[in-house]
Amino acid sequence: EPEVTQTPSHQVTQMGQEVILRCVPISNHLYFYWYRQILGQKVEFLVSFYNNEISEKSEIFDDQFSVERPDGSNFTLKIRSTKLEDSAMYFCASSQRQTGGQPQHFGDGTRLSIL
Amino acid sequence: AQSVTQPDIHITVSEGASLELRCNYSYGATPYLFWYVQSPGQGLQLLLKYFSGDTLVQGIKGFEAEFKRSQSSFNLRKPSVHWSDAAEYFCAVGGNTDKLIFGTGTRLQVFP
Numbered sequence: 019e020p021e022v023t024q025t026p027s028h029q030v031t032q033m034g035q036e037v038i039l040r041c042v043p044i045s046n047h048l049y050f051y052w053y054r055q056i057l058g059q060k061v062e063f064l065v066s067f068y069n070n071e072i073s074e075k076s077e078i079f080d081d082q083f084s085v086e087r088p089d090g091s092n093f094t095l096k097i098r099s100t101k102l103e104d105s106a107m108y109f110c111a112s113s114q115r116q117t118g119g120q121p122q123h124f125g126d127g128t129r130l131s132i133l
Numbered sequence: 134a135q136s137v138t139q140p141d142i143h144i145t146v147s148e149g150a151s152l153e154l155r156c157n158y159s160y161g162a163t164p165y166l167f168w169y170v171q172s173p174g175q176g177l178q179l180l181l182k183y184f185s186g187d188t189l190v191q192g193i194k195g196f197e198a199e200f201k202r203s204q205s206s207f208n209l210r211k212p213s214v215h216w217s218d219a220a221e222y223f224c225a226v227g228g229n230t231d232k233l234i235f236g237t238g239t240r241l242q243v244f245p
Contacts, residue, residue, distance in 0.1 A: 066231035
């Protein structure tokens with residue numbers, strides 16, 4: 019069964035540094051998402067991306083965050099100047115259509131640790 | 134406001150016992166409901182989904198869930214739990230927007 023893959027599985031970064039989290043969505047999916055889960059808390063929506071632009075974003079997704087689909091297969095989340103509170107598990111997801119039509123399929127996540 | 138409540142933070146059951154995990158939602162439009170499972174160190178795996186139609190939906194690994202509009206609930210059930218079911222379970226709601234709204238999760242522990 020096709021799956022969403024994320025790299026790296028664990029990223030350790032100094033505060034203030036830039037970090038890029040990478041995702042390869044399922045190949046025939048058109049909608050892409052990033053979520054995060056701070057340790058011990060619920061999974062929170064960050065952003066959705068369709069047709070090479072952001073379609074929806076949460077309050078968490080401020081100017082330090084950006085997303086990009088640099089080629090036909092990768093989907094990236096960039097955090098420009100990391101803060102301690104950015105430490106979390108970041109999940110990428112993809113779906114064929116918007117949530118109302120198809121479920122989102124999640125990757126195994128990247129654990130981001132900010133020192 | 135849109136929200137999902139999972140009242141049970143932690144549930145412990147014996148292997149072979151039945152299981153019910155509770156989920157209540159608040160959503161202004163027609164909800165689409167999901168249950169995901171997360172094993173330690175793993176991502177979120179879709180167990181089952183409800184979009185419309187039959188209110189009792191079957192999922193993978195022997196799980197089922199029942200949508201009750203009058204109670205705003207979507208409880209997950211399994212008649213006989215296996216040790217491998219130990220994991221964290223998340224209920225989520227979506228609609229005609231992009232985002233899923235998750236509950237805080239229920240950690241299931243299974244004793245032999």
